[in-house]
Amino acid sequence: MPRWGMVIDLDKCVGCQACSTACKAENNVPYGSPDDQRMRRDIYWNKVIAATSGKYPRVNTELIPMPCMHCDHAPCVTVCPAKATYRREDGIIVQDFRKCIGCKYCIVACPYGARSFNSREQKEEEYHRPDLPPDRNVWGQWAFPTRTHGVVEKCTFCFHRIDQGIKEGKKIGKEVVPACVEDCPAEARKFGDLDDINSEVSRLLSSRGWIRLREELDTKCKVYYLPK
Amino acid sequence: MGLAYSKIDGKSREFYLLLILFSIFTLVGFICFMVSYISGHHVLGSSSIIPWGMPITITIYLIGLSAGSLILSALTYVFGKEEYRPIARLAVYLAIILIFGAMIGIALDLGRPEKSWRLFMFFVLNNMRSMFALNGILYGGYFLIGVIYLGAIFAEKVKFIKMMGKIAIGWAALVHMGTGAIFGFIATRPIFFSPIKPFEFLSAAMVSGLALLIIAVVATFKFTKRNLNQELIFSLSRLLRILIIVLTVMVLIDKLTHLYSPHRDPTIWLFTGPYSWIFWGLQVGFAYILPMIILFHPQYGKNLKWVMVASFLVVIGIFGERFSLVIPGTAYPMPFYPGKIEGIWGTAGSFPITPVESFMSLGMFTLMGLLFLVGLKNLELLPVDQSGQQTPEPAKT
Numbered sequence: 001m002p003r004w005g006m007v008i009d010l011d012k013c014v015g016c017q018a019c020s021t022a023c024k025a026e027n028n029v030p031y032g033s034p035d036d037q038r039m040r041r042d043i044y045w046n047k048v049i050a051a052t053s054g055k056y057p058r059v060n061t062e063l064i065p066m067p068c069m070h071c072d073h074a075p076c077v078t079v080c081p082a083k084a085t086y087r088r089e090d091g092i093i094v095q096d097f098r099k100c101i102g103c104k105y106c107i108v109a110c111p112y113g114a115r116s117f118n119s120r121e122q123k124e125e126e127y128h129r130p131d132l133p134p135d136r137n138v139w140g141q142w143a144f145p146t147r148t149h150g151v152v153e154k155c156t157f158c159f160h161r162i163d164q165g166i167k168e169g170k171k172i173g174k175e176v177v178p179a180c181v182e183d184c185p186a187e188a189r190k191f192g193d194l195d196d197i198n199s200e201v202s203r204l205l206s207s208r209g210w211i212r213l214r215e216e217l218d219t220k221c222k223v224y225y226l227p228k
Numbered sequence: 229m230g231l232a233y234s235k236i237d238g239k240s241r242e243f244y245l246l247l248i249l250f251s252i253f254t255l256v257g258f259i260c261f262m263v264s265y266i267s268g269h270h271v272l273g274s275s276s277i278i279p280w281g282m283p284i285t286i287t288i289y290l291i292g293l294s295a296g297s298l299i300l301s302a303l304t305y306v307f308g309k310e311e312y313r314p315i316a317r318l319a320v321y322l323a324i325i326l327i328f329g330a331m332i333g334i335a336l337d338l339g340r341p342e343k344s345w346r347l348f349m350f351f352v353l354n355n356m357r358s359m360f361a362l363n364g365i366l367y368g369g370y371f372l373i374g375v376i377y378l379g380a381i382f383a384e385k386v387k388f389i390k391m392m393g394k395i396a397i398g399w400a401a402l403v404h405m406g407t408g409a410i411f412g413f414i415a416t417r418p419i420f421f422s423p424i425k426p427f428e429f430l431s432a433a434m435v436s437g438l439a440l441l442i443i444a445v446v447a448t449f450k451f452t453k454r455n456l457n458q459e460l461i462f463s464l465s466r467l468l469r470i471l472i473i474v475l476t477v478m479v480l481i482d483k484l485t486h487l488y489s490p491h492r493d494p495t496i497w498l499f500t501g502p503y504s505w506i507f508w509g510l511q512v513g514f515a516y517i518l519p520m521i522i523l524f525h526p527q528y529g530k531n532l533k534w535v536m537v538a539s540f541l542v543v544i545g546i547f548g549e550r551f552s553l554v555i556p557g558t559a560y561p562m563p564f565y566p567g568k569i570e571g572i573w574g575t576a577g578s579f580p581i582t583p584v585e586s587f588m589s590l591g592m593f594t595l596m597g598l599l600f601l602v603g604l605k606n607l608e609l610l611p612v613d614q615s616g617q618q619t620p621e622p623a624k625t
Contacts, residue, residue: 040275040577049574053567064565075416081360082346083353099353101346102339104279105360108558111416113573116276117339120268149268150339213564216490217415 002172002193003091004157005222006181007201007210008065012188013048015063020046022183023067026158028147030122043116045155046180062228065189067180068093068114068155069213069221076106076115085152091194091222092157100151107152111214112221115154118147157191173199194222232612233317236452238605250598257591260584261336269339271584277577278559280337282589287333289436289550290596291367291407292429293543294326295400296437298374305381305393311460314611315445317381321609322444323400324374325599331367333592359410366399366406373399382608404430411553418491419498419557424482431475432546435515438468439542444600446536452610458532465535469523472542476516479549494560497576503556510548514541555579 023029023046032042046067053060070093076085077093084099085106095106095115107115158178165176173192181189192199201224204210210224236243264271274281301319303309335341346353347364354361377392405426411417412425422428442464449456486495498507519538528534559577561569568574603609 036270037572039270039580040277040572041270043276047573049564050570051565051567051574052570060567061570062565062567066564075414077355079358079360079414080355081358081364082343083355099343099346100340101343102341103334103337103347103360104274104339105358105410107276107279108420109414109416111562112564113276113562117269117274117279119272119275119339120270148340150265152339214562 001089003195003222004070004162004172005091005192005194005201005224006067006157006178007190007192007204007224007226009188009190009204009226010062010064011226011228012186013063013065014186014188015048015050016185017048018183018185019065019067019180019189020044020048022179023155026179027156028127029153030118030126030147032126041117041119043118043153045114045116045153047113064213064225065180066112066114066213067223068157069112069219069223070155070157071219071221073218073220075109075111075217075219079105079109081105085154088159090162092159092162093154094156094159095152095154097148097151097153102150102152104152111217111219115152117152118149121149122147173201233608233610234612235606235608236604236610238601242451243601243605247598247601250594250601253587253594254591254598257588257594260588260591263584264336264588265341271582272588273579273582273585275577277561278555278579280554280558281579282585283333283337283592285547285550285554286589286592287330287337288407288429288554289547290326290330290333290592291403292433292436292546292550293440294323294330294433294437295370295404295430296433296435297326297441298323298400298437299397299434300438300441302393302397305389306397311457311463314457314460315441317378317609318444318448319441320374320378320381321603321607322441322600324371324378325596325603327367327371327374327403328599329592329596331371332595334367336588336592359406359413363403363406363410366403370399370403401430404433411557416562417557418486418494419553419560422482422485424478424485428475428478428482431471431478432549435468435471435475436543436546438464438471439519439539439546442468442539443536443543446532448604448610454610461532461535462530465523465529465538468539468542469520472516472520472523476520479511479516491563493563494556497560498552498556501556501576502578503552503559506548507552507556510545511552513545515545515549519545 024031027045029043029045036042046065048063048065051062051064070091074087074093077087081103082099082101085093085095087093104117107117161176161178162172165172170176177191181191190200190204192201194201196202204226205224208226210226212221212224272281297319301316304312304316335344338344348368350365373396377396380389380392408426408429411420412422414420442461446456446461483495486492519542522528522534522538561574561576
């Protein structure tokens with residue numbers, strides 16, 4: 001069984017937010033409004049934060065794209081009372097809207113702010129496209145569920161692409177990647193199997209020093225950063 | 229000491245006026261809940277940065293009041309302190325309606341309240357590693373134990389009461405510690421994260437439960453024109469003093485450890501930021517300092533009116549304590565990366581008080597007020613007034 005992970009090269013990232021946009025389009029995440037943004041109610045599956053250190057003129061700004069870290073020891077999975085968020089065998093943490101009761105405990109527990117609460121019924125024009133009808137043969141999570149308010153959402157590593165790719169016998173990490181990896185103009189993001197020593201992510205991790213965010217919490221997350 | 233209990237008449241104008249007033253506010257609260265349910269939680273103050281708002285604050289507050297008052301009832305039925313017997317039944321009844329209100333509060337906070345049955349599918353659909361799921365067992369069990377306990381008291385089965393009382397206190401302590409654990413086990417949120425949280429919750433529960441009980445007893449005896457033994461209230465207020473000291477020490481240790489590294493910024497922000505007035509004013513001022521001054525004062529501490537004032541301050545102050553835990557606890561931005569995080573990801577969240585949320589919260593309280601009134605009218609909770617030279621048939625319990 002593979003263990004999917006992502007490597008983000010901070011040296012290459014230009015902070016263009018293409019990943020955030022690609023994510024919204026691919027996963028049909030509502031655009032959000034300025035009012036939502038002000039109230040911190042807009043939904044982000046992927047965000048890019050800027051961290052500055054130093055004082056002008058000796059200042060350094062680092063841009064850090066942050067999808068869900070898909071931790072191996074995920075605090076959100078531990079706290080979810082309804083088993084709505086769970087770890088798949090391939091290491092992806094998914095959030096099943098049909099089981100989610102909306103208690104928001106996972107938002108409290110997540111150390112990366114990766115989770116958003118859908119707090120209102122969005123209008124049609126706030127989406128990239130209308131929701132696709134759900135595949136009712138699937139018992140697990142639907143890739144494009146009809147959205148409801150009152151549940152918590154987060155990045156899924158585009159598991160629908162991966163599942164589809166495996167079914168079609170394609171090479172995951174080369175031919176099939178999550179939308180944010182595909183759309184990155186600087187090719188800063190790489191996706192692949194962390195347990196496969198021949199994958200590009202393994203090669204990158206062995207060739208350079210890497211960091212993971214908030215390592216002190218021992219979440220063992222699967223998104224690695226290559227620092228500048 | 230033999231004691232007989234009775235219902236209240238409940239025919240006075242004031243009683244009906246209160247009943248109607250509470251019903252109206254409960255209805256308004258219910259409508260507000262339906263608005264938030266249908267149109268989404270954007271009508272409430274909570275957001276992705278402050279996920280828990282007033283309903284959760286009120287819930288943990290009510291759980292606190294509930295277990296506190298249940299533990300006090302056990303003073304009579306388990307430890308045999310006869311002086312508290314006149315209020316013991318009332319305390320048990322109050323505990324039941326408060327935990328009921330708390331469970332309603334949790335349901336109001338859920339984004340999908342129609343799925344709240346999933347919280348009670350223990351070991352089947354639930355993740356039992358979650359403190360929330362464990363607390364489902366604790367709250368549900370607590371409600372059942374409370375009802376059986378009250379039933380036993382009405383049936384006057386002495387041995388059974390004693391047994392149920394023992395179970396009830398143990399369980400009440402567990403309910404509290406469990407509630408504290410919901411917060412205390414979250415390593416991500418420095419203000420929450422503390423092994424002392426369960427014990428802090430337990431002592432806060434005792435303090436607020438006792439203060440509420442003093443208010444409820446004095447008010448009920450006054451409105452129903454029963455004669456109150458003042459010494460009873462003073463012995464309760466002496467107990468309150470000790471409990472406030474215990475709570476203050478707990479909170480002091482908790483906050484002091486949080487002022488040491490790592491992650492001291494959120495606590496410093498709590499002390500100096502926009503919510504500092506709730507912490508210093510309501511929590512420290514109303515719940516700890518002012519009541520202690522009053523209760524330790526040689527004259528005010530012996531005056532029923534001042535004891536009432538102190539109890540009121542405590543009840544409001546503990547609410548402030550809950551608020552200053554739940555809301556600022558998640559508001560401070562998390563340190564995703566070394567350095568100063570720019571933009572919205574690096575700014576603390578704000579919690580607007582919205583009308584829908586306020587009326588919903590008020591509705592929760594009035595619902596419990598309503599249940600309290602109905603209980604007084606239909607159940608034999610209050611002792612028969614002995615000053616009126618009645619010769620009530622002595623009860624066995």
